[in-house]
Amino acid sequence: MTGKGRELADVMERRKVDILCVQETRWKGSKARSIGAGFKLFYYGVDSKRNGVGVVLKEEFVRNVLEVKRVSDRVMSLKLEIEGVMLNVVSGYAPQVGCELEEKERFWSELDEVMESIPTGERVVIGADFNGHVGEGNTGDEEVMGKFGVKERNLEGQMVVDFAKRMDMGVVNTYFQKREEHRVTYKSGGRSTQVDYILCRRGNLKEISDCKVVVGESVARQA
Numbered sequence: 001m002t003g004k005g006r007e008l009a010d011v012m013e014r015r016k017v018d019i020l021c022v023q024e025t026r027w028k029g030s031k032a033r034s035i036g037a038g039f040k041l042f043y044y045g046v047d048s049k050r051n052g053v054g055v056v057l058k059e060e061f062v063r064n065v066l067e068v069k070r071v072s073d074r075v076m077s078l079k080l081e082i083e084g085v086m087l088n089v090v091s092g093y094a095p096q097v098g099c100e101l102e103e104k105e106r107f108w109s110e111l112d113e114v115m116e117s118i119p120t121g122e123r124v125v126i127g128a129d130f131n132g133h134v135g136e137g138n139t140g141d142e143e144v145m146g147k148f149g150v151k152e153r154n155l156e157g158q159m160v161v162d163f164a165k166r167m168d169m170g171v172v173n174t175y176f177q178k179r180e181e182h183r184v185t186y187k188s189g190g191r192s193t194q195v196d197y198i199l200c201r202r203g204n205l206k207e208i209s210d211c212k213v214v215v216g217e218s219v220a221r222q223a
Contacts, residue, residue, distance in 0.1 A: 021127030132156025
């Protein structure tokens with residue numbers, strides 16, 4: 001995110017995005033700052049060389065923010081009241097495949113605690129880089145995901161599915177049949193897969209009309 005704030009704001013303005021979860025910001029601190037074009041970034045990081053999460057809001061919604069929870073450099077949340085509806089936006093950044101199991105378990109524990117602190121009657125949207133593949137198909141997991149994931153599930157993807165079951169949430173990306181280019185969220189070395197997901201309460205899935213990857217928008221190079 002260093003030096004990319006205005007570029008990100010321009011993308012949001014052009015694509016008419018009001019709320020955006022960002023990960024791997026690599027910004028140290030616990031602040032909110034304008035990034036231009038009428039957008040404000042709330043972020044948290046403890047080291048300028050690793051991790052970091054944030055939520056970007058269109059300025060008109062900033063006054064609707066009731067609470068900001070900066071849990072760690074991998075999990076934070078904002079609570080907003082919009083037209084009488086309580087909306088909790090959670091940004092998460094799961095440890096990569098090669099990280100220690102203890103670090104992965106700490107992330108999921110933090111995310112569990114955030115979810116458990118939110119009253120059941122409030123809306124929740126999680127936008128996260130889960131660094132896992134839930135995979136294509138949903139046999140045995142029909143209650144929390146659709147059929148339209150990408151490729152094979154791995155251990156980290158199973159953690160996403162298990163979390164969705166614990167919290168009665170749905171993996172939104174997987175419910176919409178799209179061309180692969182509108183499902184893939186990570187490409188590297190000729191490989192492509194889906195590691196970034198939107199989750200919401202299962203009871204609110206019917207309120208979501210679409211979910212897809214916006215092709216051709218990037219503010220940071222993928223390694």
